[in-house]
Amino acid sequence: MKLKSNVELEGIIDQKENYTNEALQAVIWELEKRNLIVEGEIELNEEVIAEKELKSASLEKEFTSNEGAFNEFEQSTLYSKNAIRGFTIFFSTIFGAVLLMYNLKVMKKPKERIQVLFFSIIYTIFVYFLLNFLPKSFLTTLILNLIGYTILSEFFGINI
Known part of the structure; x- marks a missing residue:
């Protein structure tokens, strides 16, 4: 004042x-x-x-x-394909899967949610054991996460 x-x-x-x-x-x-x-x-x-x-x-x-x-007119907010891609590639496939599972929950697709959950757990365990045999580098992890994202987007069809 x-x-x-x-x-x-x-x-x-x-x-x-x-x-x-x-x-x-x-x-x-x-x-x-x-x-x-x-x-x-x-x-x-x-x-x-x-x-x-x-x-x-x-x-x-x-x-x-x-x-x-x-x-009743409010549309639910979904995570974008770019957000899922970023979390999957830079953090881990399990993080991208969590975002995808949330989207599937909002879209009321429980069967697909369970499939994504099992895939992400199995793939994360696979990557953990694979990284014990491969040289540990950021590039190796990035490539494995990119493969995980590709499977999530192509097989489970992220349609956002």
């Missing part, structure tokens, strides 16, 4: 209903500090506070009552 001009501060006081109690109190303190009002001349009116609370409660009630009407 220190940066506001006297006219702006008086405008805020005139339009009390548009501001929070904390902002109004800060304006009052700033006006008192500038010696534009006498201390205690303007006090936060209990009626204004009650009116604000009543207004916000009615708006909140109106919002929640309308919320149910729009739920």
